[in-house]
Amino acid sequence: DADVTQTPRNRITKTGKRIMLECSQTKGHDRMYWYRQDPGLGLRLIYYSFDVKDINKGEISDGYSVSRQAQAKFSLSLESAIPNQTALYFCATSQPGTSYGYTFGSGTRLTVV
């Protein structure tokens, strides 16, 4: 099994729908992150969590919310999806006291029509 698992891998949804992207990890890492990737823009941080009780906004959090259900689970929600939220979404984990390289999931490709 992958260290960081994202579900679903692909999703097409309609404008205005609520959608949840899920992330689970077996690394035992405390820190989890959600990024979105758009062509030519690299990866931009949406939300991050340094432990179960800690949730922080990233640079592009508007229109998104998150829930850290457990150390191993971090979900991202789009309350009312819009077309410009069409992107590739990545979950990542890291652990303090290490070299801070992230472990990434394989991504969720979301299309909002």
Added chain:
Amino acid sequence: AQSVTQLGSHVSVSEGALVLLRCNYSSSVPPYLFWYVQYPNQGLQLLLKYTTGATLVKGINGFEAEFKKSETSFHLTKPSAHMSDAAEYFCAVSGNAGGTSYGKLTFGQGTILTVHP
């Protein structure tokens, strides 16, 4: 605050030629620096990282990068390109211990490397 600029969104080389992907960073604290590679339809894989110590760091697949504080650069090189190196490459910066950027990666825009036979 921290930021990363990758010079050149597309780089094309011939197989066997030198690969040079440029990265400049801005950070208010001493940085940790990373290069990641993304193959088509895959997640990101760590190529190499600089945290402290030797400024020339070696990574996987024959890549290396040199941290130059005076130039705020962390360029990625490989002496001889291989067809399998074709991918998108991302430079990223994180603040070191302490400060609000600690543990958070900021990515550059990415550079797509094409390798011609």
